[in-house]
Amino acid sequence: xxxxTNPTSQAPVAAPGGVAWRPWWIxxxxxxxxxxxxxxxxxxxxxxxxxxxxxxMIVYAIAVLGLNLLTGxxxxxxxxxxxxxxxGAYTAAILIDQANxxxxxxxxxxxxxxxxxxxxxxxxxxxxxxxxxALATFALAVAVPQILKxxxxxxxxxxVQGINIFKxxxxxxxxxxxxxxxxxxxxxxxxVMFWAARNLLDSxxxxxxxxxxxxxxxxxxxxxxxxxxxxxxxxxxxxxTGVAGALHAIIFEFVSPDSFRFELSIAILVGAxxxxxxxxxxxxxxxxxxQAIEKYADALTKKISATVHLPLxxxxxxxxxIALIILIYTMPTGVAGGLSTLRRRLKRP
Amino acid sequence: MEQLIQQIASGLANGAIYASLALALVMIFVSxxxxxxxxxxxxxxxxxxxxxxxxxxxxxWIALPLVALGSFLAGVAIQRMILQPLHNAPVLSVVVVFIGxxxxxxxxxxxxxxxxxxxxxxxxxKVAFAGSGYLGSHQVGMILxxxxxLFGLYAFFRFTPLGLAMRAxxxxxxxxxxxxxxxxxxxxxxxxxxxxxxxxAGTMVAPVVYLEPNMMASILLYGFAGALVGGISxxxxxxxxxxxxxxxxxxxxxxxxxxxxxxxxxxxxNGEKLSVALVxxxxxxxxxxxxxxxxxxxxxx
Numbered sequence: 168x169x170x171x172t173n174p175t176s177q178a179p180v181a182a183p184g185g186v187a188w189r190p191w192w193i194x195x196x197x198x199x200x201x202x203x204x205x206x207x208x209x210x211x212x213x214x215x216x217x218x219x220x221x222x223x224m225i226v227y228a229i230a231v232l233g234l235n236l237l238t239g240x241x242x243x244x245x246x247x248x249x250x251x252x253x254x255g256a257y258t259a260a261i262l263i264d265q266a267n268x269x270x271x272x273x274x275x276x277x278x279x280x281x282x283x284x285x286x287x288x289x290x291x292x293x294x295x296x297x298x299x300x301a302l303a304t305f306a307l308a309v310a311v312p313q314i315l316k317x318x319x320x321x322x323x324x325x326x327v328q329g330i331n332i333f334k335x336x337x338x339x340x341x342x343x344x345x346x347x348x349x350x351x352x353x354x355x356x357x358x359v360m361f362w363a364a365r366n367l368l369d370s371x372x373x374x375x376x377x378x379x380x381x382x383x384x385x386x387x388x389x390x391x392x393x394x395x396x397x398x399x400x401x402x403x404x405x406x407x408t409g410v411a412g413a414l415h416a417i418i419f420e421f422v423s424p425d426s427f428r429f430e431l432s433i434a435i436l437v438g439a440x441x442x443x444x445x446x447x448x449x450x451x452x453x454x455x456x457x458q459a460i461e462k463y464a465d466a467l468t469k470k471i472s473a474t475v476h477l478p479l480x481x482x483x484x485x486x487x488x489i490a491l492i493i494l495i496y497t498m499p500t501g502v503a504g505g506l507s508t509l510r511r512r513l514k515r516p
Numbered sequence: 517m518e519q520l521i522q523q524i525a526s527g528l529a530n531g532a533i534y535a536s537l538a539l540a541l542v543m544i545f546v547s548x549x550x551x552x553x554x555x556x557x558x559x560x561x562x563x564x565x566x567x568x569x570x571x572x573x574x575x576x577w578i579a580l581p582l583v584a585l586g587s588f589l590a591g592v593a594i595q596r597m598i599l600q601p602l603h604n605a606p607v608l609s610v611v612v613v614f615i616g617x618x619x620x621x622x623x624x625x626x627x628x629x630x631x632x633x634x635x636x637x638x639x640x641x642k643v644a645f646a647g648s649g650y651l652g653s654h655q656v657g658m659i660l661x662x663x664x665x666l667f668g669l670y671a672f673f674r675f676t677p678l679g680l681a682m683r684a685x686x687x688x689x690x691x692x693x694x695x696x697x698x699x700x701x702x703x704x705x706x707x708x709x710x711x712x713x714x715x716x717a718g719t720m721v722a723p724v725v726y727l728e729p730n731m732m733a734s735i736l737l738y739g740f741a742g743a744l745v746g747g748i749s750x751x752x753x754x755x756x757x758x759x760x761x762x763x764x765x766x767x768x769x770x771x772x773x774x775x776x777x778x779x780x781x782x783x784x785x786n787g788e789k790l791s792v793a794l795v796x797x798x799x800x801x802x803x804x805x806x807x808x809x810x811x812x813x814x815x816x817x
Contacts, residue, residue, distance in 0.1 A: 238608065244607065244608055244611055246553075246611070246615070291798055291801070291802040294801070294802050294805070295801055295802075295805075297607035298549070298550065298551045298607060298610075298611065299551075299801055299805065301551065301553070301607070301611045302551055302740060302744075302797065302801070303797055303798055303801055305553060305737075305740075306737055306740065306741075306793060306794040306797040306798070307794060309733055309734070309736075309737050309790055309794075310737070310790040310791050310793070310794040313787060313788060313789070313790045313791055314790075314791055316787060317787070317788065317791075318782055318785075318787070319782070429733065433615055433618075433619065436612070436615065437615075440612050444608065482623035482624070482626055482627045483623070484619045484620075484622065484623035485619070485620055485623040485624055485627065487616075487619050487623075488615075488616040488617065488618070488619035488620035488623070489616070489620060491612055491613070491615065491616035491619070492598065492613050492616040492617070492620075495602070495605075495609045495612055495613055495616075496601070499605075499609060
């Protein structure tokens with residue numbers, strides 16, 4: 168077996184030279200989203216449950232963005248991002264439950280805790296490439312629930328039972344329900360984090376990250392301190408996913424070890440691959456996909472089983488797996504990559 | 517002391533399972549440089565198939581060859597249909613495909629046979645023998661089957677022309693192709709054999725952990741740890757590594773218990789098994805990625 172693989176093919180790239188953003192319609196869209204609670208809440212067109220779903224989509228988009236930064240832009244594979252999601256969620260839940268912190272103050276702490284956790288995990292990961300890194304992070308993902316149940320953590324984590332927390336009411340007597348208020352909070356956090364990620368990727372650091380992914384040797388030769396960058400990227404990536412975890416704990420009002428099983432890590436990975444692994448809009452698509460599948464795949468599979476008269480009960484994860492494999496063949500750059508290819512083809516005369 | 521020996525003995529028995537799964541992982545790694553994350557779920561699926569055939573009234577020793585044959589064909593088919601087209605794809609694509617296979621097998625097993633736990637009868641007769649105090653008959657059977665499997669594979673690779681061709685295809689695909697070895701098919705054969713080894717491991721472990729779709733998660737992790745300790749490029753090393761990890765797992769739990777009894781401080785116990793595997797994986801990967809018996813891999817710059 169040839170061991171010299173072409174490093175340029177390490178990760179599919181969505182569009183050369185970063186991401187094509189169209190600021191004006193992005194901002195109009197965001198303003199529309201921000202107005203939703205005020206419009207929908209009054210007219211009753213959009214239920215609180217729907218706002219919870221939308222919030223979860225945004226949360227997963229942030230988590231997927233974390234993995235995108237690491238895998239898509241820096242070329243390090245992680246199958247264990249559920250671990251950092253869990254660290255963020257537990258940091259927020261413990262601070263709210265035991266120290267009575269307001270929910271917004273837990274977000275920076277969760278970010279810090281996850282950055283440190285990610286940086287520390289990134290140090291041994293420096294020596295690992297490709298399959299080996301996937302293996303190490305796979306082990307991390309499988310071990311997470313057990314680590315959370317560790318007896319000496321129990322005073323904080325409350326073991327198997329998990330922690331219940333309560334959603335904050337909107338301040339300033341705003342005419343919003345807590346779900347609508349949380350939707351606005353999550354949206355604001357997501358805007359800040361996507362904006363920060365875009366600036367990071369467009370900077371010198373972002374170029375260094377992509378150089379390390381595409382041509383590690385050349386990057387080293389040009390004076391890029393690749394081990395420093397790789398460890399820091401691991402930290403930043405964990406930070407993003409951890410903030411998503413904290414937000415998830417806050418809007419879901421509950422954390423327990425079994426919410427952070429291996430399936431969560433897979434879901435984040437699937438979101439990243441479906442959306443497009445090296446693309447910021449891809450992260451949004453991925454987040455929407457993850458939550459939509461979690462919500463609707465059950466009904467969809469039941470319908471398919473019924474219409475095709477399958478003799479067995481089709482599980483949503485079967486469709487997940489099949490979709491994943493088909494996607495790798497047909498659209499290796501994800502939906503975002505597929506769309507930009509399509510646009511380029513249409514534009515060409 | 518008595519207890520310590522008991523722990524080591526049952527560690528060897530668990531180690532047999534880790535060893536056979538590690539062997540399956542190594543077979544795929546050696547021939548294709550891929551780490552098969554779906555190996556555990558494939559083994560689980562084979563164990564379910566075996567259970568199903570036994571439900572239809574066949575004896576275990578008739579069901580096992582049938583299931584092994586089915587697993588072999590499935591392994592070959594997966595390699596030919598799903599992985600062969602990706603042979604030049606980036607690592608990420610391959611890893612994602614393995615994860616896809618993992619979820620498919622997992623959810624299919626749950627969909628067909630439900631997620632409730634099923635009992636899987638031990639195929640070995642309950643006989644008393646010297647040392648029965650330390651090992652049950654099923655545990656002895658597991659160890660014997662694993663060793664048998666190892667020697668069978670060794671003989672196959674060492675003494676048959678097909679085994680030679682497979683080794684050639686793995687070590688030097690270019691030259692092997694020039695002398696007329698059909699390299700693609702050799703890789704597919706490697707996959708088929710790995711699926712067979714996994715099927716045996718699955719049916720051996722099912723009586724111990726009971727049959728359920730999640731049964732292989734922790735075992736796969738220990739299989740990985742075993743393969744890495746022994747060296748993921750060396751079949752014999754992987755088997756040794758599997759046994760080492762199995763004993764180590766029990767010893768750590770044993771000394772953790774001892775410490776808690778004598779000093780009252782709880783550090784580690786049965787609840788931290790997966791964390792122990794994680795630590796082993798990370799330590800081996802960072803300090804000695806080629807394992808105890810593996811070949812040192814040199815990358816050309």
